[in-house]
Amino acid sequence: MSEGDQGEICRLKGILNGSAPRREDLVPLLQEIQRSLGYISRQAMIRVAEYLAIPPSEVYSVVSFYNQFRRQPLGKNHLQVCQGTACYLQGGGLIGESFARELEIGIGETTKDGLFSLDEVACLGCCNVAPVVKADGEIYPRMTSGKVEEVLINLKNKGEN
């Protein structure tokens, strides 16, 4: 077992330590695991199932249903292109395509170097400055396809400094 696995088990044990676990804790527990580990591993699903005394497949069934749960770690920079109605109507679709083209990945994927993950999201709640992109928690307002390159360079430079 690698060190990474050991660390993961340790953290899982820290999360799965309540006294009277109930099935209704399932989603909140998975959210906490994802906050801590960055994603939901097979190991994590098995441990949660043991903890709640339910079949592991039912944990898997729930994990695979929700948008929030990831089965892979995120890239260093997380790009979320808003596709809420206001953003979409003002060109959000083209912006998503431009990011995908520049990064040479699809929506929902991570670049090979692990630098960027690209997602489309429903609504970031910034309709007044649509279309927007959220990168590492920061909102880029009034985006255009033309600014895509700039945003990526910006993020790369930030990482290097």
Added chain:
Amino acid sequence: MARAVIDGREIVFAEGEKILWAALREGIYIPHLCALEGMDLPFGGCRLCLVEIGPGEGARVTAACSEPLREGLVVRTDSARIAALRRMAFELIMTTHEIDCKNCAGRKKCALIKTAAFLKLRLEPSRFRSVLRQRPVDDSHALFVFDGKKCVKCGRCVVTCEKRGKSFLTFAGRGFATEVATFDGLPLAEVCGEACRECVEVCPTGALFFKEKKREKPEAKGPDSKAVAQAGEL
């Protein structure tokens, strides 16, 4: 005992009985894929058993598997609206099903063939393209095989396995990508070591079938579903 009317025929039913089972008992056939008798909360996913309830213009469409009969209820299974809905539901299901009856182990028990015959439809959808999702066949288990390309997501195996407290088979993914799957997609042999055959027995198609009955795949030949559909009618 109370009385209700289905397609103009008065029938007697027990308190709480669902339309589907009462109608079948009375010899009024209503197509269905996902319904399992005795479930107090039916799955209700296949939508083949839709019927109309209530009088004339105000009639409401509902699923016969989940709608309980009430005293004096008027049910229609033969209206034009129901015929259109059934046809549409069936066509939609068939766009996600691999039609390869000749090589299919489930063709004898196949509820799709039976439904097509009853609805007088061909197995191939006429208005929509196939949107079959390719999946590898899982033949790792000693007793049975799972071929996801034949699966119609009726959930009968999932519900049955869940009832036994095992849930070796479950639903995974969401929306159009919903699949019947094992934990994290592991081979069946790794998750289910049991000799229970209930999932195979409840499967209405050839998605789950016993190994010994699996036929050798003959020389590649196009599906001949029309012939099979006609055979089903006989």
Added chain:
Amino acid sequence: MTPQPYGEDGYRKLKKQSLLTFKEKWQGDFPKIFVGTATCGISVGALEVFEAFTKELASHGIKGEIIKVGCLGICFAEPLVYIKKDDNPTICYQNLKKEDVPRLVYSYLLEDDPCFDLALGTLELKDGIPFIPELERFEREERIILRQAGYLDPEDIRDYLACGGYEGLERALSLTGGEIIEELRISGLRGLGGAGFPTGVKWEECVRANGSTKYLICNGDEGDPGAFMDRVILESSPHQVIEGMAIAAYAIGAARGYVYIRSEYPLAIERFSQALAQAREAGLLGRDILGRGFDFDLRVFPGAGAFICGESTALMYSIEGRRPMPRVRPPHSVLEGLFRLPTLLNNVKTFSCIPPIILKGGDWFSRIGTESSKGTTVFALAGKVKQAGLAEVAMGTTFREVIYNIGGGIKNDRALKAIQVGGPSGGCIPAGFVDTPVDFDSLKALGSMVGSGGLIVLDEDTCMVDLARYFVAFSQSESCGKCTFCRIGTNHLLFLLEEIARGQAAPEDIAVLEELSHNIALGSLCGLGQTAPNPVLTTLRYFRDEYLAHINEKRCPALVCKELVSYYIEPELCRRSCEHCVLKCPTRAIGADERNIKVINQAECVGCGICLDVCPPEYRAVRKVSPKIKGI
């Protein structure tokens, strides 16, 4: 502080103290600066503005207080700050940048110049200050649900208590459950989650349900991609929801409740959880509430990203830790809901209406709105409208008032083409119906619904086929996958719309599209599937010619559908020495002819639109054309 049994006396003490602090806050001797810090404000820099004020006040040694408040609903003006100084009306400043803060602090707080150029208007509706208009939108609006949003500090229960908070609960506890429900019945309140079911009837049914354990759920899983009012309420005035829920719990006899909030709203979850803790501490939740022997407590349940969880039975499975696929009905969830026990579920807005109804009476509420739809509705106004934001209006207000008087009209003064109401489950209403009074029934007659309350204003640049495709793509990706019509039907619906948008459909496909839509609406198991075809059916009803243009002429009249649109450079307008488009084109599709006039190689063009963006506005040489230009 450790939790202590406040009982009624403790509550009275806290209430008295709150009144004093609140009065001091708004009328005290030194200036007060209120900064709107809901998600909408924070996303455009409200926290930086907050910090800038802190720094400026300190550096000038000005005694003043900077207070975080929620959202007033005028999102277009964020970051939004209002300043109360001396006896002046409260002045509201819009789109404030941190760079504006030093000047504002110096000019208005030190001197007496209110910086009219930064101001949007005054909050109080009274004359006095010249040049700053009162905000017209507030005169048109009728605020019940948003009554306190933006005025209160959502992180301090005392603000809410000072403004009549929890007095509805006080009164409710002196009534019987039956009397409360009777008041609701008189009010005519209908559920504001979309379906419009009479709230009183629902509560009554839950009271009649068998069993002594009952649950209460507040549905805050606002998943519509164009709606954000529930978020604003939860972030700006969480206590009104808690109070409404406590009243409901008392009326139906529930001891436990859940508030389901989508995890995409972290600030709402944080503030609501904080509000719960404060309410518990004040003895307004927990054991023996206000000393009346009534026990009730609440828990926040964060959603995990699934639109379907707005459907009540799916939401309940989600809480239970099961796969959230809606189930067949009957039984209805008022009889058999969460953990298969009787459960009352209402929306954030519906619960928000309860305290004022109990305080002011059902009669008062029933005088607002129309014959069949009482009270108000909240719209999330967005799209091609000048002043996007939230608008709460009495039922029966026309679209014209909402879009023009409250929203300030169409961006760039273009023509209104249509109004999309209710998001993916609603429909498109053409501009010709702009004078329709909005209520549950008038919208239904037009093929739409109030739904989530998203109201998207569309101008001539919107392609109706593309819009229908957008919403169907959303519903399709959010389908739970349980029933045939929704899982497979919406997939084919989307495919047909994509073919039309690509100019690859045949005229007879329209009939298939229509029949498929009708059948999905009729045959789906739950509300998501039943309403998913609405965007298609309404656009087919009102904008059929646009569908036909795509199919017959391979032309997108609004110049939106990528496969039918080409980018073209007008030779006469192209400035030969300028290379902007050439340098920025990601596929190097732009070259120049012998006169150095730029030409787009159509075979290489991917339609990203960058050339149109970067062509300097003084030339405007790039334009879109449809049908597509063939060849080079």
